Amino acid sequence: MTRRVTLMDVSKQAGVGVATVSRALAAEPHRDVSPATRERIRRIADDLGYRPSLAARALRTGEYRALSVIVPDFEWGWWEPVVRSAYNAAEEHGYHLLVHPVGERRGGAAGTISALSNVPTDGVIVLGFSASREVQNAAAALRLPVVSVDDTEANPILPTVSVDNRAGGRMATEHLLSQGRQRLAYVGNTWAGNFVDQRIQGFRDAHDSAGIEVNDRLILRCENPWDDPPFTFKELDELLADGVRIDGMFCEYDRMAGPALRSLRRAGLTVPGDVAVVGYDDEEWAKLTDPPLTTIRQPYEELGALAVSLAIQAQTRPVAAERRTVVPTLRKRQSA
Amino acid sequence: MTRRVTLMDVSKQAGVGVATVSRALAAEPHRDVSPATRERIRRIADDLGYRPSLAARALRTGEYRALSVIVPDFEWGWWEPVVRSAYNAAEEHGYHLLVHPVGERRGGAAGTISALSNVPTDGVIVLGFSASREVQNAAAALRLPVVSVDDTEANPILPTVSVDNRAGGRMATEHLLSQGRQRLAYVGNTWAGNFVDQRIQGFRDAHDSAGIEVNDRLILRCENPWDDPPFTFKELDELLADGVRIDGMFCEYDRMAGPALRSLRRAGLTVPGDVAVVGYDDEEWAKLTDPPLTTIRQPYEELGALAVSLAIQAQTRPVAAERRTVVPTLRKRQSA
DNA sequence: TTGTATGCGTTATCAT
DNA sequence: ATGATAACGCATACAA
Numbered sequence: 001m002t003r004r005v006t007l008m009d010v011s012k013q014a015g016v017g018v019a020t021v022s023r024a025l026a027a028e029p030h031r032d033v034s035p036a037t038r039e040r041i042r043r044i045a046d047d048l049g050y051r052p053s054l055a056a057r058a059l060r061t062g063e064y065r066a067l068s069v070i071v072p073d074f075e076w077g078w079w080e081p082v083v084r085s086a087y088n089a090a091e092e093h094g095y096h097l098l099v100h101p102v103g104e105r106r107g108g109a110a111g112t113i114s115a116l117s118n119v120p121t122d123g124v125i126v127l128g129f130s131a132s133r134e135v136q137n138a139a140a141a142l143r144l145p146v147v148s149v150d151d152t153e154a155n156p157i158l159p160t161v162s163v164d165n166r167a168g169g170r171m172a173t174e175h176l177l178s179q180g181r182q183r184l185a186y187v188g189n190t191w192a193g194n195f196v197d198q199r200i201q202g203f204r205d206a207h208d209s210a211g212i213e214v215n216d217r218l219i220l221r222c223e224n225p226w227d228d229p230p231f232t233f234k235e236l237d238e239l240l241a242d243g244v245r246i247d248g249m250f251c252e253y254d255r256m257a258g259p260a261l262r263s264l265r266r267a268g269l270t271v272p273g274d275v276a277v278v279g280y281d282d283e284e285w286a287k288l289t290d291p292p293l294t295t296i297r298q299p300y301e302e303l304g305a306l307a308v309s310l311a312i313q314a315q316t317r318p319v320a321a322e323r324r325t326v327v328p329t330l331r332k333r334q335s336a
Numbered sequence: 337m338t339r340r341v342t343l344m345d346v347s348k349q350a351g352v353g354v355a356t357v358s359r360a361l362a363a364e365p366h367r368d369v370s371p372a373t374r375e376r377i378r379r380i381a382d383d384l385g386y387r388p389s390l391a392a393r394a395l396r397t398g399e400y401r402a403l404s405v406i407v408p409d410f411e412w413g414w415w416e417p418v419v420r421s422a423y424n425a426a427e428e429h430g431y432h433l434l435v436h437p438v439g440e441r442r443g444g445a446a447g448t449i450s451a452l453s454n455v456p457t458d459g460v461i462v463l464g465f466s467a468s469r470e471v472q473n474a475a476a477a478l479r480l481p482v483v484s485v486d487d488t489e490a491n492p493i494l495p496t497v498s499v500d501n502r503a504g505g506r507m508a509t510e511h512l513l514s515q516g517r518q519r520l521a522y523v524g525n526t527w528a529g530n531f532v533d534q535r536i537q538g539f540r541d542a543h544d545s546a547g548i549e550v551n552d553r554l555i556l557r558c559e560n561p562w563d564d565p566p567f568t569f570k571e572l573d574e575l576l577a578d579g580v581r582i583d584g585m586f587c588e589y590d591r592m593a594g595p596a597l598r599s600l601r602r603a604g605l606t607v608p609g610d611v612a613v614v615g616y617d618d619e620e621w622a623k624l625t626d627p628p629l630t631t632i633r634q635p636y637e638e639l640g641a642l643a644v645s646l647a648i649q650a651q652t653r654p655v656a657a658e659r660r661t662v663v664p665t666l667r668k669r670q671s672a
Numbered sequence: 673t674t675g676t677a678t679g680c681g682t683t684a685t686c687a688t
Numbered sequence: 689a690t691g692a693t694a695a696c697g698c699a700t701a702c703a704a
Contacts, residue, residue, distance in 0.1 A: 004479070006697055017675040022699055032673060051478060054456050055400070056697030058391035059680050065454070073420055084409055087437055096455050099435035101423055118401070119432050120390050120456045142387060143340070226623050229670065258624025265626060285621045287562050288594025290601060334565065342681055353691040358683060368689060392681030395696050 005050045014044050021045070025052070027094075054120075064120040066096040067311050070112050072128045073101030078253075078281050078298075079127045082149065085304030086125065093312055095122075102129075110134035117142055123311040125149060130194075131158045145314030149307045152194035159319045161306045161326065165195045168296045168328040169202020172250045172278040175294070175330055177210045181248030181276055185218040187236060187260050188252035196252065199280065203250060218246060225259050232263040240267040247275055248336070254279040254286050257293050257335075276336035291334035302326045341386045350380050357381070361388070363430075390456075400456040402432040403647050406448050408464045409437030414589075414617050414634075415463045418485065421640030422461065429648055431458075438465075446470035453478055459647040461485060466530075467494045481650030485643045488530035495655045497642045497662065501531045504632045504664040505538020508586045508614040511630070511666055513546045517584030517612050521554040523572060523596050524588035532588065535616065539586055554582060561595050568599040576603040583611055584672070590615040590622050593629050593671075612672035627670035638662045 007025075011018045016037065023030040024041035058064050067090055071079050083099055090097040098121060102112045109129040116124065124139055124146045131148040136157055139146040148160040176184055186203050188196055200219065207214045222233040233256075240246075240263065249264075251257045257279045261271060269275050271291055279286060282297035306324060313319050343361075347354045352373065359366040360377035394400050403426055407415050419435055426433040434457060438448045445465040452460065460475055460482045467484040472493055475482040484496040512520055522539050524532055536555065543550045558569040569592075576582075576599065585600075587593045593615045597607060605611050607627055615622060618633035642660060649655050 004697090007699095008697080011675095018698080019676075019700075020674055023674090026699090034673065037673085049477065051453050053395065053697050054454065055391050055394035056680090057699080058456075059389065059395050059682085059696090060698045060700085062680080064391070064456070073416075073423075080409070084437055087409075096451075098455075099437075101420060101435075115432075117387050118390065119434075120394075120400070141385065231623065231628050231670070255621075255624065258621070258626070262626045283621075285591075285594070285619075285624070287567065288591065288621070289624070290594070290598045290626060292567050334567070340681090343683095344681080354681090355683080355685095355692075356690055358681095359690090362683095370689065373689080389681050392696090393683075395680090395698090396682045396684085398696075 004053070005048045006053070007050075010041065010045045010048055010050050013048060014041050016041070025050075058120060063122050063315070064096075065094060066098055066121050067123045067125060067308065068098045068100055068116055068119060068121040069125040069127060069307075070100050070102055070109055070129070072109075078283055080284075081300035082127060082304045082307075085301040086308050087304075089305040089308040093308065095308070095312065097308070108134075110138040113138040113142070113144075113146075116144065122315055123147070125307045125311050126151070126158075131156065131160070133157065145311060145319070147307050147310045147314065147319070149303055152198065154194065156321055156323050158321050159310050159314065160321075160323045161303055161310065162323060163298045163303070164325050164327050165198035166202040166205065168280060168298075169199035169250070170205045171202070171328065171330050172280065172296050173203045173206035174209075175278055175332075176248040176250065176276055176336060177206060177212065179248075179276060179336070182212060183215070183218065183246045184248040184250060185220060185236070185239070185246045186250050186252070187220050187222060187233065187256050189256065190221045190223055199250075199252060217244070222256070222259070230262070230266070231259055232266055233259045236260060236263040237266065240264075240269070249275055249277045251277065251279045254281045254283045254293060254295055257286070257289055261289060261335075272334065272336050278336045282331045286331075287333065289335070294333045294336040295331050296328045297331040298328050299326045340389070341384045342389070343386075346377065346381045346384055346386050349384060350377050352377065361386075394456060399458050399651070400432075401430060402434055402457050403459045403461060403644065404434045404436055404452055404455060404457040405461040405463060405643075406436050406438055406445055406465070408445075414619055416620075417636035418463060418640045418643075421637040422644050423640075425641040425644040429644065431644070431648065433644070444470075446474040449474040449478070449480075449482075452480065458651055459483070461643045461647050462487070462494075467492065467496070469493065481647060481655070483643050483646045483650065483655070485639055488534065490530065492657055492659050494657050495646050495650065496657075496659045497639055497646065498659060499634045499639070500661050500663050501534035502538040502541065504616060504634075505535035505586070506541045507538070507664065507666050508616065508632050509539045509542035510545075511614060511668075512584035512586065512612055512672060513542060513548065515584075515612060515672070518548060519551070519554070519582045520584040520586060521556060521572070521575075521582045522586050522588070523556050523558060523569065523592050525592065526557045526559055535586075535588060553580070558592070558595070566598070566602070567595055568602055569595045572596060572599040573602065576600075576605070585611055585613045587613065587615045590617045590619045590629060590631055593622070593625055597625060597671075608670065608672050614672045618667045622667075623669065625671070630669045630672040631667050632664045633667040634664050635662045 011021045023033045024038045148158045222235045279295035286293040347357045359369045360374045484494045558571045615631035622629040
């Protein structure tokens with residue numbers, strides 16, 4: 001391992017001062033350096049294999065030009081496209097994006113943010129967590145601005161970008177109703193959460209507009225059956241066994257579709273013939289279910305780009321702790 | 337935004353020199369500082385909200401204590417658990433792990449590595465790319481050691497950690513044969529690649545051991561049907577329509593299972609009754625197919641941990657450009 | 673247009 | 689056990 005090539009080396013080789021070299025190598029052509037020398041110096045730097053020291057630069061400028069995004073690593077999938085778009089957006093701003101999965105062992109989102117004291121970063125984007133005080137405090141302790149994505153708390157305490165879940169629920173339901181389906185089930189998880197309430201609210205909204213009454217018995221809260229046979233939703237199995245008829249189903253999120261489709265098939269119902277099914281999230285594998293899943297697609301690209309732009313803004317001037325809402329769209333496939 | 341708290345501030349407050357403060361705040365108790373002052377200084381630092389400057393530290397020590405992992409962002413899914421285990425392993429070594437998705441626009445793996453000149457990092461782990469000369473050169477230009485994961489080239493030019501695909505293919509096939517299945521199809525993608533050859537070789541190995549002849553007509557190379565109805569594999573549809581009987585199927589990787597299962601169902605075949613199906617990768621959603629997919633699980637945890645350990649080693653002493661192989665396991669579910 | 677000199681905050685070396 | 693100080697490599701204010 002030879003010593004690293006520094007500005008000094010380049011300057012000596014070029015027979016000019018380090019300042020000139022620094023200016024010549026600046027990203028955007030510096031006004032105080034002749035194109036000729038700029039060109040000459042850049043060539044020499046290249047020949048010598050010069051690479052700027054990020055540490056030295058950051059020490060001098062006080063910024064790393066990097067953002068960190070905290071992702072929930074126990075929930076695979078949905079956040080990937082957000083990270084992707086954030087990465088691209090960051091790049092366009094000349095920033096790098098560092099991705100940090102939250103480990104159970106790492107004390108959740110707040111713990112992961114605290115660990116960022118050892119990561120060179122200028123700002124934090126938190127994906128998919130309700131931004132509690134703890135998150136806010138952890139970031140404040142590091143003097144890092146935070147932006148939250150997909151936090152569905154009623155009153156955000158941070159600048160927040162999120163999707164209109166109520167509109168999404170409504171959209172899914174309207175799609176089902178518009179096909180003449182009348183007896184719709186809502187198949188949700190057992191957990192509670194604002195986004196759940198919002199999607200159900202959308203479900204109700206659509207019924208109201210259509211003048212159809214919601215049968216509360218069809219609003220199901222199901223236990224995860226993912227690890228034990230027969231991998232169906234027993235709540236749904238029982239409902240169907242009781243002879244309750246449904247002709248449409250809105251799954252709280254795509255992952256509910258696997259067990260739900262199995263329950264339907266087990267009950268001898270076809271999709272979409274007997275029952276039309278709509279999911280939520282448009283995860284990559286939604287096209288792999290049988291039949292391919294019609295679903296609500298979150299505007300992942302917007303989410304990522306917006307979050308990055310807010311995070312960069314927040315570095316210089318405070319950004320209001322208010323919610324920016326983006327709207328989902330319907331992705332039609334074969335299940336409804 | 338007030339000025340940041342530095343060692344100087346702490347030292348003045350404590351009435352000691354900066355060196356003492358630096359020693360007192362070192363991660364592992366420094367031998368040259370009394371426990372009393374150590375304790376006192378740490379408290380003061382805490383009170384003042386002192387955070388070390390990573391830039392200054394890195395400038396001084398010459399290392400960031402961070403590794404970068406390059407992941408193929410166009411292939412969702414399989415690498416997630418590897419990143420997770422790598423993250424944990426890195427943490428145990430006192431390192432941070434930075435995750436970098438490769439963008440199409442970013443010039444592939446090599447391009448993404450080059451972009452790391454703007455990322456504070458001490459080493460690179462490349463996931464899921466055949467480590468070409470380009471990758472090697474890109475890393476060399478940055479003077480960063482590289483470790484490759486899941487590169488299936490015959491002769492690795494980098495330290496490489498990979499899974500025994502031949503053993504995996506054999507394992508999947510033996511599982512099918514052991515159930516008395518005799519007419520097995522191999523359902524693969526149209527692409528070529530060493531890992532494909534290896535899995536097929538394992539498929540053949542198992543047949544050889546069982547004294548069963550492979551019917552080459554049953555080795556299918558199918559076009560992706562993921563974006564167009566009817567979302568089945570037409571190659572498989574045709575085979576079945578021709579009246580060819582199969583009773584078992586090995587999918588080259590889990591994602592092939594969606595269309596394959598649809599093809600089977602469309603042909604009126606049940607799974608696993610008529611046809612037993614085994615996948616490869618054990619992706620998260622493998623449990624969502626109907627029936628839940630029996631599959632070959634790659635030892636993701638080992639892959640990540642091993643890669644990190646090699647990358648850290650490579651920082652100090654050269655690590656041989658040889659392949660370390662780990663073995664997959666069978667994950668039994670309902671499809672076979 | 674270019675060169676010189678300073679300081680960013682830390683750790684390590686050398687005194688004491 | 690502690691303190692003073694040099695050096696890491698860069699960007700910039702200021703001088704030329």
